[in-house]
Amino acid sequence: TGRKAYESTEIRSTKADTKQTDELRADIVRTIDDGRAVVANIAGTATDTDGNTHSFEGGHYISVIGYRDGGKTVTIGDSANPDTASYRMSVDNLADWIATRGYTS
Numbered sequence: 891t892g893r894k895a896y897e898s899t900e901i902r903s904t905k906a907d908t909k910q911t912d913e914l915r916a917d918i919v920r921t922i923d924d925g926r927a928v929v930a931n932i933a934g935t936a937t938d939t940d941g942n943t944h945s946f947e948g949g950h951y952i953s954v955i956g957y958r959d960g961g962k963t964v965t966i967g968d969s970a971n972p973d974t975a976s977y978r979m980s981v982d983n984l985a986d987w988i989a990t991r992g993y994t995s
Contacts, residue, residue, distance in 0.1 A: 895926060900992040906985035914988070915961040915981045917995035918954050927967070928954035928995045936987040938977040939963060946970070949991070954984070 899917065901910050921928050930952050935945040955976070956965035963978050979987075 895924075896929075896994040898992055898994050901985065901989045904989055906982075906989050911982055911985040914985050914993065917993070918957055918964055918981065919961040921995040922954070922957055926995075928993055930954060930984070930988050930993040931991040932984075932987040933991055934987060936979060936983045938966070938979045938983075940977065942974065942977065944968070944970075944974070944977070954993075957981075 899913065901914075903910075906914070918928050931949065932946060932952055933949040934947060935943050937943050950968075950970060953967040954964050955967040957963065958965075958978075962981055964981055964984055966977050966979055966984075968975060968977070
């Protein structure tokens with residue numbers, strides 16, 4: 891990016907706690923409002939707001955490209971499947987999906 895715009899944050903536990911989820915929400919809002927995306931390293935299975943599951947047991951990278959409701963719901967950009975290249979998810983589900991890994995914002 892030509893500047894020190896991104897910083898990594900780990901969620902080391904197997905499930906994100908309230909503080910970690912709140913920090914992720916704040917980081918997403920700040921980063922998106924700055925015109926950038928959040929890159930998340932996820933593993934396991936998570937459910938989006940339409941009830942569809944997304945499973946990457948071996949791990950995968952996704953981008954958080956938008957938010958609504960003050961960051962309670964996020965928009966995911968996912969290169970794994972063109973049929974589901976974009977979907978929405980609660981930030982709570984996203985935080986747990988990131989757990990044991992991390993994200994950059």
